Amino acid sequence: MKIAMIGEFPPHIGGAGMHTYTLAKELTQKGHEVFVITYPHKNIKDIDKIHVLPTKGFNIRYLRELSIMISGKKILIDLIKKENIDIIHGHVLYSAGITAAEVGDKYNIPTYITSHGVDTPQTYNKNPILKKAIKRALDKADHVLAVSNDLIQEIIKTDIKNIKQKTSLHKNAVDINRFKEIPHQKEKEKPTIIFVGRLDKRKNISRLLDAKKQTQTDFNLLIVGDGFDRKNLEKKVQKENINGVKFMGFRNDIENILPHADVFILPSLNEGLSIALIEALACGLPVIGSDIKGMKEIITPDVGLLINPYNTTSISNAIDKILTDKKLYNKLQSHARKKAIEFSKMEIPYTELK
Numbered sequence: 234m235k236i237a238m239i240g241e242f243p244p245h246i247g248g249a250g251m252h253t254y255t256l257a258k259e260l261t262q263k264g265h266e267v268f269v270i271t272y273p274h275k276n277i278k279d280i281d282k283i284h285v286l287p288t289k290g291f292n293i294r295y296l297r298e299l300s301i302m303i304s305g306k307k308i309l310i311d312l313i314k315k316e317n318i319d320i321i322h323g324h325v326l327y328s329a330g331i332t333a334a335e336v337g338d339k340y341n342i343p344t345y346i347t348s349h350g351v352d353t354p355q356t357y358n359k360n361p362i363l364k365k366a367i368k369r370a371l372d373k374a375d376h377v378l379a380v381s382n383d384l385i386q387e388i389i390k391t392d393i394k395n396i397k398q399k400t401s402l403h404k405n406a407v408d409i410n411r412f413k414e415i416p417h418q419k420e421k422e423k424p425t426i427i428f429v430g431r432l433d434k435r436k437n438i439s440r441l442l443d444a445k446k447q448t449q450t451d452f453n454l455l456i457v458g459d460g461f462d463r464k465n466l467e468k469k470v471q472k473e474n475i476n477g478v479k480f481m482g483f484r485n486d487i488e489n490i491l492p493h494a495d496v497f498i499l500p501s502l503n504e505g506l507s508i509a510l511i512e513a514l515a516c517g518l519p520v521i522g523s524d525i526k527g528m529k530e531i532i533t534p535d536v537g538l539l540i541n542p543y544n545t546t547s548i549s550n551a552i553d554k555i556l557t558d559k560k561l562y563n564k565l566q567s568h569a570r571k572k573a574i575e576f577s578k579m580e581i582p583y584t585e586l587k
Contacts (some may be wrong), residue, residue: 235266235316238322242271247431249349250509252405255325257283259579267410270305272297281356292321298328306332313340326352326367334370347378350505350527355493378403378582383526406579407511424556425453427494429509432460437500444473444548449555454582459483463550491516496555498544504528519565521551535568
């Protein structure tokens with residue numbers, strides 16, 4: 234079959250993009266042809282037999298979403314006419330899901346849309362126009378997928394006709410052969426805590442930096458990733474003289490970096506089912522994460538600690554606890570990879586292929 238996906242995709246960074254890539258790769262390995270329409274980027278290219286098509290426009294916050302709804306819509310329609318597409322799949326309700334549902338409904342093609350965590354209608358309560366557009370997309374889509382059980386409940390709250398019947402769980406997956414434990418060669422002078430993700434307000438890195446100033450334990454903080462908030466965060470570190478912080482930028486070799494850290498931290502204000510969090514667990518790292526929907530499905534007491542992301546003391550206390558309580562640390566570390574193995578297989582969600 235021929236499947237057209239639309240949304241974030243490498244080289245763009247983010248959990249939704251990695252989810253799309255993993256699913257697309259699984260489909261091509263099974264002999265299906267996959268086309269992915271994604272945001273503009275100078276390094277767009279086909280990978281692993283997946284056809285990657287960039288939209289026109291700019292890779293700038295808000296503008297890139299518009300590029301999906303305008304340029305992406307045209308590319309998708311042209312693709313349907315040229316390739317006789319069998320399935321359309323939009324990743325993230327806004328704006329890829331809206332575009333996929335609208336085009337799929339018009340051309341009567343089975344359409345799936347996936348909520349990845351920051352895109353449920355409840356997120357946009359302050360924007361009634363956007364909320365209405367998302368609800369219309371949920372209504373038009375033939376199948377609605379969500380990466381966590383909490384997101385499913387959020388979607389059901391929309392009370393759209395038949396929404397419960399057509400909504401199902403489709404978890405993120407991690408390659409446990411790529412992400413694995415590496416024994417530390419020697420004791421380090423200071424422990425290392427690592428964050429991996431997009432640098433934007435939602436990831437709450439500013440409070441993490443404030444928490445670092447409060448901790449009783451000295452540690453190095455590695456911040457891996459890039460994003461619109463990076464310059465502000467670097468200025469904060471310099472201005473407030475926060476020691477032991479290193480910004481590593483975007484990296485495509487995360488599997489070589491994670492195993493050498495001691496703890497993974499994700500203090501997000503909202504999150505779906507974080508792929509970066511699962512990758513860290515696969516590398517045997519104890520984790521610290523926000524006590525919010527989505528994260529609580531991964532961070533159980535045997536693998537990590539939950540924090541209040543709005544409270545810097547909560548963050549600093551968790552860091553001190555996990556770095557000083559050796560018995561606790563060893564317990565969390567021993568269960569980490571076992572937890573990740575629960576997310577080691579990417580299921581194909583399409584009923585047309587079952």
